[in-house]
Amino acid sequence: MKHILTRFFGITFAVLLITGCNNSNSQSNGALGSSAAEKVYVAPGEQDDFYAFLSGGYSGNLTVYGLPSGRMFKEIPVFSQFPTSGYGYSEETKPLLNTSFGFVPWDDLHHPDISQTNGELDGRWIFVNGNNTPRIARIDLSTFETSEIIEVPNCAGNHSSSYVTENTEYVVAGTRFAVPVPQRDMSIKDKKGNFKGALTFYKVDPETGRMSLAFQVLMPGFDYDKAHPGRGNSHGWFFFTTYNTEEANTLLEVNASQNDKDFIAAVNWKKIEEFVANGGGTKMPTSYMHNVYDEETHTATSTTINEVLTVDPADVAGAIYFLPTPKSPHGCDVDPSGEYIVGSGKLSADVTVHSFTKMMDAIENEKFSADAYGIPVLDFEAINAGSVKSGGLGPLHTEFDANGNAYTTFFISSEVVKWKLGTWEVLDRKPTFYSVGHLMIPGGNSRKPFGKYVVAMNKITKDRYLPTGPELEHSAQLYDISGEKMELLSDFPTHGEPHYAAGCPAELLAPKSTKIYKLEENKHKYVTPTPGDARVERNGNEVHVYMAMIRSHFTPDNIEGIKVGDKVFFHITNHEQDFDVPHGFAMIGANNSEVLIMPGQTKTLTWEPKRVGVWPFYCTDFCSALHQEMQGYIRVSPSNSNIELSWSLGE
């Protein structure tokens, strides 16, 4: 009897404990539980476990965060001018923003993707796309600087983009908006059947990472929305979601949602690569720019390319198929094994999953239900692996952990749903705050995910932070996914509008991060290799100042003989060779920006003096106890003055 009583009380106590815990869990939305706080707490002086690269959307830039802390480490300027460092203002970086439309110093950056080897993150580069002025950029993950930007010709709304194949053979760029190819003056109403959707494949040099446009597949004029590569067995294929297969040209909100199913386009790029290697494809005149930054000269150059190799799908038999997918699919995600292609119909409640094995079988046995502009449409039932019936609304994107689970965001119902691959069973769901778009698991788009955390990137912030007027930074939420149930750990604000993100373990990047540029390797055209080389040269009304800087002075710091109407180029070399000792340079009346110069680097700021007088310049980065003393003067004389050019330091 006593035993029974003890047991009874024991069990009751245990039940109480469990329910008590559950209750507190479901209430702790604000990460107030001590365990959640401990999980995101990175003690002073300690470092995070993961890097996270969040797209900045309309900021045009990429932001770097640490996980689990959610601390922002850096904003990497990519498509937008950035006065903080002078990116896009300094003469060396201006060419990076050249396009066939001229100098375009802003964009809408969407989908970061880290380079891969054998389907695993290798941490060499990260690729991102500019959506508005179609461009792909490559960022070096040792310097965390933009190394290269290449335009995408015949593209508009470069959205199904910057994803890499599993050995980074290619990075792809798909057009969201179909356009006339080549562009021409025609009636918008004649869109249907006359526009094209270009899917562009850039070859990536395995040593340097340099991109070159290999070929462009001119698909029917649908909207190509998202993409992901095949991996494992499906390596060699690339998958793109489409919507507006109706080819509507107006009121898309209604007219692009008429078809019950749109498609996922399965593109066998290996087959097209072979076709092109054998002389296939048609060269089309065009114009696009390729901008490359050279780390040794610290200078970018732009080249215009006037031709693109296009491929008509009809010419390559068996290379492209359409997989019917319900309700305007948005996300197109491939699981770590490469078997499942997940299409999230954004107007549907369910997530559709196609099987690669079944797809190959349907191709082999010609299980076609229709064709679209000559491209076979596979039979839905024949390729469908299953669907996830979660009860959520508006599925958008899916990422994966290493244990056969998938995590899908639902925009309309504001939640992340965890489900099992193969059984399609819903295992857990957690609310997001609010209206989640993308989500990211480090390595969650590779053969080897690191499934410890998922970051949900939300579109709406509302009441999550102290209000800052009408404009709010978008919120992100971090969940621990190491257990059976997801646990909300923290909120953190993000910059711009993060679309996709990419993450990787800290040890993949931290040890190889560049600390300084070696002064002896500086091959800049206007380098000042030693302070003895500092000088000022005049060439007509162009004046070149060869300047050196070190804690805490400029060589030279007094310059005379500059005249109103001159164009002065300050070529400034930072002579520091120590980690984290940049110097800045700011000139009164400069109409561009200041520049921040890394140790061993040379940067050029242009200044056109307009007023006679003695004008100061100074270092903007607090560099030593004598930082306030790091300044100099320039004497500006009238344009007809005879003052000789002279320069000095300490005289």
Add this chain to the structure above:
Amino acid sequence: MRTTLKLIVLLLGFFFISCGGKENPKEEKASVKLKKDKVEVKKTTDTKVLASATVDLKNKGVGPISSVDIPDTIDNTMATHGADVFNKMCTACHKVGKKFIGPPPNGITERRTPEWIMNMILDPEGMTRNDPLAKALLIEFNGSPMANQNLSEEDARAVLEYFRTLK
């Protein structure tokens, strides 16, 4: 209760007095202090040898170098390389034969051990923190920190050899 009130009144009164009576003596004090400071500075310069002139041939400094072999004859090839490294990496602050941001390197090998010199080149931050002479130098030179130019040990050794040629 009453005693507390009294105490508060007393305390407040004290505050008022101390605040009100402060202004005039403050100015006086400041000027007196200034004079005092000047006197003190003079005294130290009179009696103390400058850090840059101090001869200490025992102190090896703090850093990666604990012992260096210095042959009697100067290795000219090494010294030439050292001069090249010095010109590229050090002349922003050090000039031969002339005090600039930092001291001139002339005669340094007669005042310091080779280890101290190399440690100062290779880890100036650590030296300034941990070596009393290096700390005194920072103060003597206006608080201007010596920059770590990330020289290899080999290059630092060559610079030392170059310094041996400077009298």
